Amino acid sequence: MSERILEVTGLTKRFGGFVALDKVSLHLDEGERLGLIGPNGSGKTTMINCISGALINDEGRVQFKGADITGLKAHKRAQLGIARSFQVPKPFGSMTVLENLCIPLEFAARGRTDPGAVEDQAMEILKMIGFEDRARENSAGLTQVDMRKLELARALAAKPALLVSDEAMAGLSASEVDDILEILFKLNATGVAVIMIEHIMRAVMRYSQRIIVLDAGQKIAEGTPDEVIHDPQVERAYLGE
Amino acid sequence: MKLDKFWIACIAILILGFVFTKNADNEFYFFTTYVILQGLVMAVAWNILGGFTGYVNFGAAGFFAVGVYTSVALNKAFGLPLPVILAVAGIIGGLLGLGAGYLTLRLKGVYFAIATLATALVIETIVNNWKYVGGAAGTYVLQPKQSFIFDNYIELLFMLMLVLSVAAVAISRYLSSSRVGKGLAAIRDDEVAAECMGVPTLRLKLISTTAMGVLMSIAGAPFPFFVTFVDPVSAFALLIAVNAIAMPMIGGTAYWYGPVIGALILGVVQETATVTISSELNLLIVGVLLVLFITMAPQGIVGVYHDWRKKRDAK
Numbered sequence: 001m002s003e004r005i006l007e008v009t010g011l012t013k014r015f016g017g018f019v020a021l022d023k024v025s026l027h028l029d030e031g032e033r034l035g036l037i038g039p040n041g042s043g044k045t046t047m048i049n050c051i052s053g054a055l056i057n058d059e060g061r062v063q064f065k066g067a068d069i070t071g072l073k074a075h076k077r078a079q080l081g082i083a084r085s086f087q088v089p090k091p092f093g094s095m096t097v098l099e100n101l102c103i104p105l106e107f108a109a110r111g112r113t114d115p116g117a118v119e120d121q122a123m124e125i126l127k128m129i130g131f132e133d134r135a136r137e138n139s140a141g142l143t144q145v146d147m148r149k150l151e152l153a154r155a156l157a158a159k160p161a162l163l164v165s166d167e168a169m170a171g172l173s174a175s176e177v178d179d180i181l182e183i184l185f186k187l188n189a190t191g192v193a194v195i196m197i198e199h200i201m202r203a204v205m206r207y208s209q210r211i212i213v214l215d216a217g218q219k220i221a222e223g224t225p226d227e228v229i230h231d232p233q234v235e236r237a238y239l240g241e
Numbered sequence: 242m243k244l245d246k247f248w249i250a251c252i253a254i255l256i257l258g259f260v261f262t263k264n265a266d267n268e269f270y271f272f273t274t275y276v277i278l279q280g281l282v283m284a285v286a287w288n289i290l291g292g293f294t295g296y297v298n299f300g301a302a303g304f305f306a307v308g309v310y311t312s313v314a315l316n317k318a319f320g321l322p323l324p325v326i327l328a329v330a331g332i333i334g335g336l337l338g339l340g341a342g343y344l345t346l347r348l349k350g351v352y353f354a355i356a357t358l359a360t361a362l363v364i365e366t367i368v369n370n371w372k373y374v375g376g377a378a379g380t381y382v383l384q385p386k387q388s389f390i391f392d393n394y395i396e397l398l399f400m401l402m403l404v405l406s407v408a409a410v411a412i413s414r415y416l417s418s419s420r421v422g423k424g425l426a427a428i429r430d431d432e433v434a435a436e437c438m439g440v441p442t443l444r445l446k447l448i449s450t451t452a453m454g455v456l457m458s459i460a461g462a463p464f465p466f467f468v469t470f471v472d473p474v475s476a477f478a479l480l481i482a483v484n485a486i487a488m489p490m491i492g493g494t495a496y497w498y499g500p501v502i503g504a505l506i507l508g509v510v511q512e513t514a515t516v517t518i519s520s521e522l523n524l525l526i527v528g529v530l531l532v533l534f535i536t537m538a539p540q541g542i543v544g545v546y547h548d549w550r551k552k553r554d555a556k
């Protein structure tokens with residue numbers, strides 16, 4: 001039996017009086033590919049924020065590799081091996097694309113990176129994403145679509161054990177989506193667990209071994225892609241009454 | 242390679258400064274250079290937080306005055322030697338900086354800037370009502386009789402400020418070119434993203450605010466002996482706070498040498514105007530230059546130079 005890498009239990013997050021996540025539990029095994037879907041505003045990004053530590057949950061517990069990390073700061077979680085991309089890109093705007101990748105390599109992955117090899121490794125990741133010709137460009141000047149790719153590349157540079165990708169493929173062409181899926185499959189094959197949040201159904205369905213559906217802050221379904229897509233509750237959430 | 246050149250330049254500057262004290266006998270030169278160098282230390286200190294880390298401090302005069310009045314109080318109470326006074330001023334300024342660092346947890350952007358301004362006003366009010374250090378009326382401070390190996394005390398103060406300048410620049414250069422500097426730049430660009438990429442944002446911000454506090458307070462500590470009469474109007478002068486912001490902005494905030502260039506240019510222009518016309522002009526000069534640079538060259542002189550080189554290389 002494979003080990004649990006992530007275990008979220010009864011997680012609640014409120015913004016003022018508004019309950020964005022209501023006692024949601026989810027788990028992920030080592031090396032698993034999980035899809036997280038749900039309508040806009042259902043709480044997917046908030047869940048990622050609570051897992052990565054960008055926000056601290058009000059109730060419930062987050063465990064990573066068996067250790068309780070509830071309340072642990074985001075940079076510590078990053079060092080433990082949780083990396084994420086941002087749905088709304090947050091590049092380090094004064095830096096080049098390459099320098100953007102050096103930050104996680106030198107901080108999140110510090111203990112796992114030879115200090116002399118930082119730039120080479122950053123370049124390798126850019127090559128993998130097909131971004132090497134942009135390495136010396138200033139990141140603030142990228143298009144939205146390219147910023148998404150940078151988001152993913154930067155998350156990869158943190159050398160995660162768990163990668164959370166928050167709508168990294170929005171706006172990409174069909175062939176680019178396939179390229180990114182290819183990269184994420186390869187990454188997963190090296191043992192990295194992946195949570196994919198995605199609106200492009202074709203992509204999540206193909207990629208995920210298991211899917212969790214959120215609606216209005218609650219988990220309404222969980223199962224294989226096939227089970228989830230035929231769930232009447234999910235249909236209702238997506239298509240309305 | 243580069244490291245060697247930098248330290249050779251530092252040593253050369255210190256030796257030149259010392260030779261200068263042994264050869265020039267017009268005290269005017271030392272007064273003028275002291276004022277320029279004091280501005281330089283303040284500018285370099287401001288830029289560690291404002292330029293590298295992206296937190297704007299409008300309360301530079303407050304940090305400076307903490308050093309000034311620590312010095313006044315310690316001198317009056319115990320008559321301590323100057324190095325001890327500098328050390329204590331550095332510690333108190335550092336603690337104040339540390340406090341400002343924790344403030345960044347709750348206040349970002351313009352709210353942080355306003356809080357620093359408010360803090361300076363609070364400190365000024367305290368000093369205004371603290372009779373022991375002269376209160377609002379001010380107090381005289383006697384220069385010590387001994388001036389060590391120098392001919393007079395102003396030469397000693399000049400040499401001290403030169404050493405502080407070199408130290409401030411070395412610290413700032415270290416912070417910007419090390420791993421710490423990369424982390425600070427990430428914080429400046431996007432604090433949430435920095436934290437999620439493993440950057441210990443709070444720890445780095447505390448380093449940044451503390452270094453700023455230490456340097457600004459130490460820059461103020463010799464001031465009472467330099468002017469020999471201190472009151473809140475001179476210690477909390479608007480020009481000190483404005484120069485600390487304007488010098489980095491004019492020179493360029495992204496690199497350690499930006500504020501150095503800005504401080505030297507603005508300092509020389511202001512001192513020239515003081516001598517040839519009137520010191521009343523100084524605020525006007527800095528105001529006009531600041532507006533010009535912010536609208537036309539927000540990256541400062543260093544930015545203009547980099548753009549020019551890029552264009553030239555593209556040809």
Ligand SMILES: Nc1ncnc2c1ncn2[C@@H]1O[C@H](COP(=O)(O)OP(=O)(O)O)[C@@H](O)[C@H]1O
Pocket residue numbers: 015020038039040041042043044045046047
């Ligand atoms: N920082 C915040 N402050 C207040 N409300 C928020 C904040 N972040 C998210 N929300 C609200 O929480 C709900 C869930 O948002 P989000 O997690 O971004 O949804 P999703 O990613 O599934 O589209 C939305 O109604 C959103 O408006």
Ligand SMILES: [Mg+2]
Pocket residue numbers: 044045046087
């Ligand atoms: Mg979202």
